[in-house]
Amino acid sequence: MNSEIITTLISVGASSFISIIGFVITNTSLKKSFKNEMRKSRDNVALEKMSTMPYEILELWDDMMEIDKVKSLSQKSNKQKENLAKFKRIMNVTYSYGSENVIKIVALMQKENYEAENQQIEQDVYRMASTFVLLTTQIKYDVTEIAVSPSLWFQMRLKDYTDQEELYKKANNQLVDELNLNNEFKI
Numbered sequence: 001m002n003s004e005i006i007t008t009l010i011s012v013g014a015s016s017f018i019s020i021i022g023f024v025i026t027n028t029s030l031k032k033s034f035k036n037e038m039r040k041s042r043d044n045v046a047l048e049k050m051s052t053m054p055y056e057i058l059e060l061w062d063d064m065m066e067i068d069k070v071k072s073l074s075q076k077s078n079k080q081k082e083n084l085a086k087f088k089r090i091m092n093v094t095y096s097y098g099s100e101n102v103i104k105i106v107a108l109m110q111k112e113n114y115e116a117e118n119q120q121i122e123q124d125v126y127r128m129a130s131t132f133v134l135l136t137t138q139i140k141y142d143v144t145e146i147a148v149s150p151s152l153w154f155q156m157r158l159k160d161y162t163d164q165e166e167l168y169k170k171a172n173n174q175l176v177d178e179l180n181l182n183n184e185f186k187i
Contacts (some may be wrong), residue, residue: 048096051143053090054136058085061132099142104179105135126164126171129154134175137185147184154187 063083070076094106109131116123135148141147150172154161161168169187176185 034055046097047143049093050102050139053093053098054143056086057090057132057136057139060090066181092163094139098139101138101179101181102135102142105131105175105181108175108179109135113178124171126167127175130168130172130175134172134179134181135176138181139187141182147182150185151187 004033029081056067060083063079065084067076067083068077070079091106091110098106109128112123112127112131115121133153134151137148137150151165151169154165154168158164158168165187174185176183
C-alpha cells in the first residue's frame, strides 16, 4: 500500500477514535450532571414541603392543648375535626416528603392512636408530648441539620416542666432508643 493512504487512514482513524472517546466522555458527564440536577430538584421539593412542618405540628399541638378550654360540645367537636384534618395533612406530607426517621415517628404516633382508640384507654401524656416534640425536632434536623434538645421546647412551653422533667425525660429517651433516632435528641 501506498504510504500516503496509510497515513490518511491512520489520521482519519485517530480522529475518529478521539471523537468517539470525546462523545463517550461528554455523554457520561451529561448523564451525571442530569442525575445530580434531578437529585437536587427532588431534594429542594422535599425541603420546601417539609420546611413548614415543624411549625404546623407545634400549632396542631397547641390547638390540641386548647380543646380542654372549649366549653361548648359542638365547638369542641368542630375543633377536634379540624385537628384531625390537620393531622391527616401532616401525615400525608410527612409520608410523601419526610425522611425515614420522620415517617417512623408519625407511624408510631398513629399506631398508638389506633391502639388507644381500640382499647378505649388514655394515652400517656408524657409519651405523646415527647412524640410530638421529637417529630418536630427530627424534621428541624432534616431541614437545617441543627440538632436541638427537646428539653428546650418543654422548658419554653410547659409551666410544670421542672416538676415533671424526669417523666418527660424518660418518655423522650425511651422513644429515641425505640426508634433508633439521633442520640443528640436525648434529654
